[in-house]
């Protein structure tokens with residue numbers, strides 16, 4: 551709490567942790583305290599994990615493979631409507647900070663990072679969409695709403711979560727991280743292993759992205775309050 555009050559004070563006085571004292575537009579980019587994106591041209595798709603990093607495993611499913619497959623499906627659905635950039639297109643390891651750096655090369659863009667989840671509890675299930683910045687809220691809201699129509703276990707968008715992660719905090723563009731389902735839940739893992747189900751998930755993501763481009767924040771409710779916290783680091787405790 552003390553840290554966020556200190557940073558808020560610094561930000562308002564134009565100094566401290568901000569990289570661009572006195573420059574309002576850069577400051578808003580740095581914190582992400584601005585309206586959600588509308589009319590953007592580029593969608594950056596980040597298939598989570600890859601190479602030596604397999605991500606979650608469960609019931610015969612491997613996260614890095616399902617994430618890449620879903621990313622390719624989403625790319626095909628967005629092709630012709632958006633410029634699409636893939637952070638990885640093969641079974642390749644990419645460091646999280648390099649993913650952020652690549653995303654930061656684009657303007658008029660959003661980042662959607664795709665993952666599959668795991669839990670110690672075998673009964674935990676359902677898609678979850680993580681955002682941190684104010685400018686990422688409405689995109690996350692739309693994505694979670696569309697996933698709720700596809701997933702039999704999602705109910706009233708309870709999976710919409712505000713969390714400071716490197717991929718939700720450290721980019722300069724609106725960014726969301728989507729956990730599409732729990733591989734540790736037997737029946738959800740079975741669904742996630744099905745190409746038809748992953749295709750429906752990709753269609754839901756594509757619909758939410760297109761609606762965000764057309765409507766921005768309209769119809770998604772009140773924007774969340776700005777929170778002043780520093781960039782996320784690898785050494786931060788999980789979920790902080």
Ligand SMILES: [Zn+2]
Nearest residue numbers: 598605665666
């Ligand atoms: Zn993951």
